Amino acid sequence: MDSLSRNIASVRARMDAALVRAGRPGGSVLLCAVTKTRPVEQILALKELGVTLIGENRVQELSQKFGSLNGAFDIHFIGHLQTNKVRQVVPMVGMIQSVDSMRLARVVDAECARIQKTMDVLVEVNTSDETQKYGAREADLLPLLTGMAGLPNLRVRGLMTMAMLTDDTEKARACFRRLRGLRDRARAAGVPNAGMDHLSMGMTQDFEAAVEEGATMVRVGSALFEGKA
Numbered sequence: 001m002d003s004l005s006r007n008i009a010s011v012r013a014r015m016d017a018a019l020v021r022a023g024r025p026g027g028s029v030l031l032c033a034v035t036k037t038r039p040v041e042q043i044l045a046l047k048e049l050g051v052t053l054i055g056e057n058r059v060q061e062l063s064q065k066f067g068s069l070n071g072a073f074d075i076h077f078i079g080h081l082q083t084n085k086v087r088q089v090v091p092m093v094g095m096i097q098s099v100d101s102m103r104l105a106r107v108v109d110a111e112c113a114r115i116q117k118t119m120d121v122l123v124e125v126n127t128s129d130e131t132q133k134y135g136a137r138e139a140d141l142l143p144l145l146t147g148m149a150g151l152p153n154l155r156v157r158g159l160m161t162m163a164m165l166t167d168d169t170e171k172a173r174a175c176f177r178r179l180r181g182l183r184d185r186a187r188a189a190g191v192p193n194a195g196m197d198h199l200s201m202g203m204t205q206d207f208e209a210a211v212e213e214g215a216t217m218v219r220v221g222s223a224l225f226e227g228k229a
């Protein structure tokens, strides 16, 4: 086995073990392979290894690779999105995981209307209260979801977060718990048109804790391409 297939097998095994620890059914977490900075040949090799979903975080970089990836993957946009890049990104992706303001949501909706596309979106939440982080603040989440319910070309599928970047897994875990709690509150509030089936959380450093706390999708890059634990 080459290192890429070994790394994928190892990440999948660790995801499965975390599911077992949490008493969740096997295979109930999607692996989104984060392919930012990776060359097209490496990305295409993922396809042979059963990876169907990739995440990119820069519009320009995705545009450069997009032609070569040519329908091989379901592509999610996971990075901070500026409104002036929305027109470029909307035709390339099946989901935008990083919607964090009504202003951005409106621009995505308008572009989708223009090209007659319905876009799956996640609302990114700042669960660490770090000021440099993107993401909606907790207090703004329900108003944002309520506002987005009126945008007919968006389909809200859940929430996304980046945990505090720290060696202390318990601090990351607190962010994941917080996102799950917000998901539960959003469900209980019964906002119309706000599907809450996805929790996108967990990266190389903390994906096992995220799975234990209820992630339905993890976004892993380095552990796949560099084998980092």
Ligand SMILES: *Cc1c(COP(=O)(O)O)cnc(C)c1O
Residues within 6 Å of the ligand: 034, 036, 057, 078, 079, 162, 202, 203, 204, 205, 219, 220, 221, 222, 223
């Ligand atoms: C880079 C990135 C990841 C993956 O990070 P790794 O530590 O390489 O696994 C996940 N989510 C987002 C939003 C990213 O930008």
